[in-house]
Amino acid sequence: MEKILSYIPQLLPYLSVTxxxxxxxxxxxTILALILLAMKLxxxxxxRAVAYGYTTVMRCTPSVILLFIVFYGLPSLLQAWLGVNxxxxxxxxxxxxxxxxxxxxxxxxxxxxxYLSIDHGQCEAALCVGLSKRQAILRIVAPQAFYLMLPxxxxxxxxxxxxxxxxxxxxxxxxxxxxxxxxxxxxxxxxLQIYLALSLIYWPLSIAIEQGFKAxxxxxxYEAAPVRAADEPAVETEAISARFAKSGEAA
Amino acid sequence: xxxxxxxxxSFGDTEVLKGIDIDVEKGDVVVILxxxxxxxxxxxxxxxxxxxxxxxxxxxxxxxxxxHAATKAQVYAFRQHTAFIFQNYNLFKNxxxxxxxxEGLVVGRKVPKAEAERIARAALxxxxxxxxxxxxxxxxxxxxxxxxxxxxxxxxxxxxxxxDEPTSALDPERVGEVLEVMKKLARNGTTMVxxxxxxxxxxxxxxxxxxxxxxxxxxxxxPEKIFTDPAEPRTKEFLQRxxxxxxxxx
Amino acid sequence: xxxxxxxxxxxxIQALSGVPLTLEMTIVPFAIACALGFPMAIVNVKRVPVAxxxxxxxxxFMRGTPIIVQIFLIYNxxxxxxxxxxxxxxxxINVFAINPVIYAITAFSLSETAILAEAFRxxxxxxxxxxxxxxxxxxxxxxxxxxxxxIPQALGSSIPVLGNAVCDLIKTTSxxxxxxxxxxxxxxxxxxxxxxxxxxxYIAVFLVYLILVLLFENLFALAxxxxxxxxxxxxxxx
Numbered sequence: 001m002e003k004i005l006s007y008i009p010q011l012l013p014y015l016s017v018t019x020x021x022x023x024x025x026x027x028x029x030t031i032l033a034l035i036l037l038a039m040k041l042x043x044x045x046x047x048r049a050v051a052y053g054y055t056t057v058m059r060c061t062p063s064v065i066l067l068f069i070v071f072y073g074l075p076s077l078l079q080a081w082l083g084v085n086x087x088x089x090x091x092x093x094x095x096x097x098x099x100x101x102x103x104x105x106x107x108x109x110x111x112x113x114x115y116l117s118i119d120h121g122q123c124e125a126a127l128c129v130g131l132s133k134r135q136a137i138l139r140i141v142a143p144q145a146f147y148l149m150l151p152x153x154x155x156x157x158x159x160x161x162x163x164x165x166x167x168x169x170x171x172x173x174x175x176x177x178x179x180x181x182x183x184x185x186x187x188x189x190x191x192l193q194i195y196l197a198l199s200l201i202y203w204p205l206s207i208a209i210e211q212g213f214k215a216x217x218x219x220x221x222y223e224a225a226p227v228r229a230a231d232e233p234a235v236e237t238e239a240i241s242a243r244f245a246k247s248g249e250a251a
Numbered sequence: 252x253x254x255x256x257x258x259x260x261s262f263g264d265t266e267v268l269k270g271i272d273i274d275v276e277k278g279d280v281v282v283i284l285x286x287x288x289x290x291x292x293x294x295x296x297x298x299x300x301x302x303x304x305x306x307x308x309x310x311x312x313x314x315x316x317x318x319h320a321a322t323k324a325q326v327y328a329f330r331q332h333t334a335f336i337f338q339n340y341n342l343f344k345n346x347x348x349x350x351x352x353x354e355g356l357v358v359g360r361k362v363p364k365a366e367a368e369r370i371a372r373a374a375l376x377x378x379x380x381x382x383x384x385x386x387x388x389x390x391x392x393x394x395x396x397x398x399x400x401x402x403x404x405x406x407x408x409x410x411x412x413x414x415d416e417p418t419s420a421l422d423p424e425r426v427g428e429v430l431e432v433m434k435k436l437a438r439n440g441t442t443m444v445x446x447x448x449x450x451x452x453x454x455x456x457x458x459x460x461x462x463x464x465x466x467x468x469x470x471x472x473x474p475e476k477i478f479t480d481p482a483e484p485r486t487k488e489f490l491q492r493x494x495x496x497x498x499x500x501x
Numbered sequence: 502x503x504x505x506x507x508x509x510x511x512x513x514i515q516a517l518s519g520v521p522l523t524l525e526m527t528i529v530p531f532a533i534a535c536a537l538g539f540p541m542a543i544v545n546v547k548r549v550p551v552a553x554x555x556x557x558x559x560x561x562f563m564r565g566t567p568i569i570v571q572i573f574l575i576y577n578x579x580x581x582x583x584x585x586x587x588x589x590x591x592x593x594i595n596v597f598a599i600n601p602v603i604y605a606i607t608a609f610s611l612s613e614t615a616i617l618a619e620a621f622r623x624x625x626x627x628x629x630x631x632x633x634x635x636x637x638x639x640x641x642x643x644x645x646x647x648x649x650x651x652i653p654q655a656l657g658s659s660i661p662v663l664g665n666a667v668c669d670l671i672k673t674t675s676x677x678x679x680x681x682x683x684x685x686x687x688x689x690x691x692x693x694x695x696x697x698x699x700x701x702x703y704i705a706v707f708l709v710y711l712i713l714v715l716l717f718e719n720l721f722a723l724a725x726x727x728x729x730x731x732x733x734x735x736x737x738x739x
Binding site for chain 3: 056057059060061062063064065066068069072073076158161162163165166168176188191192195196198199202203204205206207
């Protein structure tokens with residue numbers, strides 16, 4: 001047991017790398033998601049089709065596969081198009097690129113679902129009291145949509161934390177990468193202890209994210225029924241809505 | 252003051268409005284009656300440009316708008332002079348009662364915040380909900396929400412207020428409190444166009460009653476005329492059905 | 502950057518031979534997870550004293566840690582456990598000859614059980630309380646009301662979530678390559694290394710997964726439509 005605990009301090013410093021790619025992926029992923037969202041709401045069917053096609057592809061691809069494709073493909077792509085050589089780039093770049101692509105698809109669907117579930121009457125009333133369409137969306141619809149998105153954002157963050165661990169495969173030294181290295185160095189003599197120590201870091205982090213979002217939901221609720229009940233997890237609804245509400249795409 | 256001329260509207264293959272003409276004078280309380288599916292709500296929504304009519308003209312004061320082709324700017328300007336009351340209230344869920352009212356004033360009409368709050372408080376007092384100014388819509392009953400909705404409309408000092416079945420979503424006990432507010436508005440000379448099933452309100456408060464069925468105006472006239480001696484058989488039939496039922500309950 | 506379509510095609514065909522293994526590592530854990538997860542969900546909903554607390558800790562751990570870490574833990578502990586168990590029980594076994602797929606299935610089963618237990622719990626909680634009240638009014642007592650009214654409705658409403666879980670599991674099985682398993686991803690790794698053309702190999706494999714996931718998505722959507730047709734409100738067109 002002490003052995004397990006002794007590994008934790010050895011891994012913790014690398015948490016900064018984990019937070020780094022989680023944060024950057026969120027940032028760029030959200031930007032991409034907003035672009036895709038705009039495309040999904042566009043008038044032209046071709047543009048919409050491309051955006052929905054992208055979301056579908058991202059939804060059906062395992063993280064590992066996309067990671068490999070980005071890792072092996074991005075250098076040659078950038079070399080051919082922009083003449084940029086990133087052969088020696090830090091693994092973080094590839095991890096962030098991979099998850100940015102992923103998040104673009106899933107987060108755009110989350111935002112779209114939340115936006116669509118806001119009663120149309122809210123927007124109508126806003127227009128009737130004299131707001132412009134832009135003001136109506138920014139001041140009335142968007143805040144309500146944000147609140148509805150919180151459980152799904154919680155899921156997204158937890159997903160990012162856990163799937164990001166796969167970065168070790170391409171040499172990323174975050175907490176999982178470090179654990180992998182420690183294990184190799186000790187010839188797998190302490191493999192269980194190392195990985196249990198790793199679990200003991202991930203587990204509380206996941207719980208902290210969950211609690212953090214619940215606090216956010218409480219803070220932002222309009223003194224109304226919360227988006228989810230006290231002890232209920234956020235079930236992965238955005239992919240579900242994407243999978244089973246295909247009729248919405250034609251709208 | 253408000254004239255609706257020859258409004259046509261179809262949804263797909265169904266023609267819902269087949270050429271509606273309505274005249275509203277300043278201070279009028281026009282009540283539109285009719286069976287469901289007669290197009291009453293659609294007409295009201297077309298007037299406020301929440302739906303786009305297929306053809307027709309809408310005249311408010313000196314301004315005439317093409318009901319179909321009006322530009323965004325024209326509609327925006329039109330809405331500065333009108334207000335709309337929804338059947339399901341449509342209060343802004345993320346704002347409390349006071350801010351629901353100030354929103355249109357501050358953001359839509361550039362009224363300074365302090366002035367807007369003063370106007371909002373006065374409006375809330377007028378509908379008897381001063382103590383609820385910090386409450387959110389989800390904390391209010393249906394009747395309270397609708398009264399806030401009316402306060403929101405009143406605060407904008409519109410030329411005409413359009414009511415789309417304001418009491419249809421309310422419990423019977425709550426209907427009364429909303430009707431009281433509407434009667435008060437009428438007494439104060441507010442120009443109102445009301446789509447409703449509340450016959451009592453129509454009989455007691457309306458200055459003009461319009462009976463619609465199947466997308467056309469069947470008959471219109473003063474409440475006395477319509478309720479005691481309607482000219483058209485369809486009007487008679489409708490009134491008998493509705494009043495007969497309510498008379499049986501009374 | 503050159504993309505060689507013929508390489509993609511050949512790896513694609515090779516990868517198809519890994520599909521049965523991928524499906525095995527999806528369907529078996531999923532079945533086990535349904536069988537274990539549903540009772541677990543009921544225990545959690547009913548808040549059975551000791552069991553529900555243990556289960557909740559289990560679920561929290563499985564959902565809070567990355568699956569790859571769980572795979573490492575299982576892969577590195579199960580052989581020893583099996584060895585110890587067999588020695589104690591007197592069974593003669595060569596631990597090294599055990600197919601690693603067993604470990605994969607174990608890891609995925611445990612993980613999926615936790616996920617489905619939560620999904621079923623959500624579904625059970627969403628069944629309208631009025632349903633139980635109505636059931637009791639017509640004479641169905643506690644247990645019968647539960648089994649005849651609540652559980653069927655919970656199962657029916659979980660179909661979308663289950664479909665989601667299966668599709669996620671198909672993608673998760675791609676991590677089995679870390680246990681030297683030659684499933685779809687394993688084959689891609691081998692082929693990529695052999696031809697030194699990693700990009701095409703992984704593009705081919707991404708296509709395989711795309712097809713698999715879309716297939717199951719549509720299967721579940723169909724099942725959902727068929728089974729839940731009576732429960733969705735009719736689409737009224739204005």
